[in-house]
Amino acid sequence: MTIDWLKPAQRLGSLPPYVFARLDELKANARAEGVDLIDLGMGNPGGPAPQPVVEAAIAAISDPASHGYPPFEGTASFRRTITDWYHRRYGVTLDPDGEALPLMGSKEGLGHLAMAYIDPGDVVLVPTPAYPAHFRGPAIAGADIHTIPLRAENNWIIDFKDIPAALADRAKVLYFNYPNNPTGAVAPREFFEEMVAFGHRHQILLIHDLCYAELAFDGYQPTSLLEIPGAKEISVEFHTLSKTYNMAGWRVGFVVGNRHVIQGLRTLKTNLDYGIFSALQKAAETALQLPDHYLEEVQLRYSTRRDYLVKALATLGWEVAKPSAAMYLWVACPPGTSASDFALLLLQKTGIVVTPGTAFGEGGEGYVRISLIEDCDRLGEAVERLRKANIRYSSVPASV
Numbered sequence: 001m002t003i004d005w006l007k008p009a010q011r012l013g014s015l016p017p018y019v020f021a022r023l024d025e026l027k028a029n030a031r032a033e034g035v036d037l038i039d040l041g042m043g044n045p046g047g048p049a050p051q052p053v054v055e056a057a058i059a060a061i062s063d064p065a066s067h068g069y070p071p072f073e074g075t076a077s078f079r080r081t082i083t084d085w086y087h088r089r090y091g092v093t094l095d096p097d098g099e100a101l102p103l104m105g106s107k108e109g110l111g112h113l114a115m116a117y118i119d120p121g122d123v124v125l126v127p128t129p130a131y132p133a134h135f136r137g138p139a140i141a142g143a144d145i146h147t148i149p150l151r152a153e154n155n156w157i158i159d160f161k162d163i164p165a166a167l168a169d170r171a172k173v174l175y176f177n178y179p180n181n182p183t184g185a186v187a188p189r190e191f192f193e194e195m196v197a198f199g200h201r202h203q204i205l206l207i208h209d210l211c212y213a214e215l216a217f218d219g220y221q222p223t224s225l226l227e228i229p230g231a232k233e234i235s236v237e238f239h240t241l242s243k244t245y246n247m248a249g250w251r252v253g254f255v256v257g258n259r260h261v262i263q264g265l266r267t268l269k270t271n272l273d274y275g276i277f278s279a280l281q282k283a284a285e286t287a288l289q290l291p292d293h294y295l296e297e298v299q300l301r302y303s304t305r306r307d308y309l310v311k312a313l314a315t316l317g318w319e320v321a322k323p324s325a326a327m328y329l330w331v332a333c334p335p336g337t338s339a340s341d342f343a344l345l346l347l348q349k350t351g352i353v354v355t356p357g358t359a360f361g362e363g364g365e366g367y368v369r370i371s372l373i374e375d376c377d378r379l380g381e382a383v384e385r386l387r388k389a390n391i392r393y394s395s396v397p398a399s400v
């Protein structure tokens, strides 16, 4: 029942409906009708967290010392593990006291950073398509959002020519993300260098989301923004344990980089939350210290699925680029079919759930994102369903 005299705050009205929530509704209906859904929609990795992480969590939960409020800024030992990890992976030196902050998942931090640094009317640059938290956080904060189009012709990398200098001078914050969700694109080191120069030239806070730092294949090594000289003066970088370590439900991430920016975020957060349960911070330390063979296993798992599905889709007329990182295929809709119509068609005719590209902003129109979160058997079943329903790259009708 609605309360007719009670209106939600205006900032809620600035938000378009969360596409995943809408998709959940349609999925629930299909399930209620007994459809065996193959859900390749959300980037929610299947399978448990690594056994040593689960064991560390159990041990830490059994310790009464972890039951109280955790420190606001995260445990010293988790912060130290984060900065050691950064040094080991990227050769970047960070101060665990002030340049690293644990988060209750990176989405939380991305959103709250917007609250901490963006006033109504501030100009914020966000690529389109983009991970929703990159534009929803600023939208809640009342930002004047200007989108930067990502294009297939430019390998989904930001083209600085798309940002007029006058706009760049007015901009306060820029969000970006490579390896990229949803497109799977990666950006060369020169791009990061150009970005840092751009940020300095126009005095823009750079927010980089490096959530796929470790999900990279065929020897490709993602770049950390903080590897670039001068980056720390104007930027922060976000990470998550959700994807690499199958810990999406645990809600553990972190942000590193400029200490003043992190201090601002911390100040806001001390008014809103107490951070992550200490026992989970202990477990997260174990995850970041797992031997490299664990990463190799995860990478092989996703690259095997990628190779399998790219090949199988080719037999149905799809030419899908093989991403060198992340856990998604970014698949063009058949000509004349919109992203949401195509996603709906797949759900209704085959029980396959994918995410319409428009969930990531208008720049995702014409594409759907397929998450590689099921094993090859299940992906094979999905392709068989497509074949039986005669859904091919060139033959789908223009509307549902």
Ligand SMILES: *Cc1c(COP(=O)(O)O)cnc(C)c1O
Pocket (backbone or CB within 6 Å): 043, 104, 105, 106, 107, 108, 131, 177, 181, 209, 211, 239, 240, 241, 242, 243, 248, 251, 252, 253
């Ligand atoms: C999955 C994802 C996240 C979410 O991270 P949480 O730590 O689970 O909140 C953040 N950024 C991108 C680009 C993602 O794909």
